[in-house]
Amino acid sequence: MDDAAAVEAANARFYTAFETGDLDLMHEVWADGDYAEGVTCVHPGWALLRGRGEVLRSWALIMANTAYIQFVLTGVHTEVRGDYAILTCEENILTADKDEEGFLAGGSVVTTKVFVRDEGQWRLWVHHGSPVLDGMRDDGSD
Template sequence: MDEAAAVEAANANFYTAFENGDLDLMHEVWADGDWADTVTCVHPGWTMLRGRDEVMRSWALIMANTAYIQFVLTDVRTEVRGDQAVLTCEENILTADEDDEGFIAGGSVVSTKVFVREEGRWRLWVNHGSPVLDGTDDDGSD
């Protein structure tokens, strides 16, 4: 497997963990050891979280409050430079609330992830997600 494919496989594990509410797998995805204090995450609409412990607490909270979520990734681009890699993509998200009896909402987030090679495997160091605002009502006027 080439390095870009290995990074993309690590990225796929991130989404598998999130979609399945698998906090153990999410712990495996994120960098640890010497990287732990500098792990950084920006969830869409949240302030910046720093440090592995704070980031993992946020994932526990999100997973505990997410009944259903599915991601379809588009425009995935991966650049590997030595022991670091940057992956960008658009997350097309389907989600449902337990109370809505099948209602599914959609949205898009642009995501930038920085992976580091830690003990021979790619792990997530920085994740930043920003919502994409629907521009369909924009007529170009101010």
């Protein structure tokens, strides 16, 4: 597997962890060791979170309060530079509320992720998600 494919596989593990609420897998996805202090995450609409512990606590909270979520990724672009990689994509999201039977909501978020190769494994180091406003086209105009 080439580096770009390996980064995309690591990215897929991130979404599998989120969709299945697998906190153990989410822990495996994120960088640790020398990179732990620099782990950074911006959830759509949230303030910046810094440090592996703070970021993983946020995922535990989100996953505990998400009854159902599914992602369809589009526009995936991966660029690898040595031991670092940047992956950008659009998340097309379906989610449901456990309190309202049959309720589904959707939306889109654009994400930028930085992966780092640590001991031969690609691990997520930085994640930033921004919501896409309704009616916005790919070129940024409305």
